């Protein structure tokens with residue numbers, strides 16, 4: 001069941017490692033396959049070796065429907081986001097370096113750059129700190145995410161969401177790029193924000209831009 005989705009998840013896991021967006025077995029990826037079901041990467045497995053049939057089908061209460069392994073320890077985080085955001089069909093939780101630096105100093109990323117505003121939303125929030133793997137983290141992540149497509153988890157990592165895996169993956173790269181730009185800009189000194197009016201203009205262009213992307 002859901003063969004294509006399982007293959008896509010396995011490929012996304014390898015990409016996450018190949019592009020150095022996460023290391024080891026940390027990070028997890030899911031794809032919503034029905035309104036209240038998703039497939040998710042298994043707990044603690046090497047992404048380079050993940051096979052399509054290693055993925056676990058769960059419901060949004062975190063119960064396993066089908067799978068030979070334990071689902072990711074962050075299954076509640078994924079399930080809560082799906083419950084609260086009907087528009088989301090793919091979620092990537094990862095531990096990239098520059099976003100993780102901001103997760104430690106706890107600076108939100110302001111609206112600085114065009115692609116970030118269009119793909120991620122407005123200011124990207126850092127959540128309050130909570131221990132990984134539980135319902136508290138899931139609640140904090142949902143709160144910090146709001147209507148954006150990215151959130152940074154304090155002293156932990158980040159979560160990106162999107163309409164499909166491709167856009168969610170792009171969001172992961174744009175978030176990490178934005179974090180890097182923000183950190184280096186701060187080191188130089190003055191950080192100049194985009195004008196408020198232009199942020200709204202860019203966000204209004206996003207839907208049309210994404211439609212073009214889907215047609216390609």
Ligand SMILES: [Zn+2]
Nearest residue numbers: 026027132157
């Ligand atoms: Zn994590």
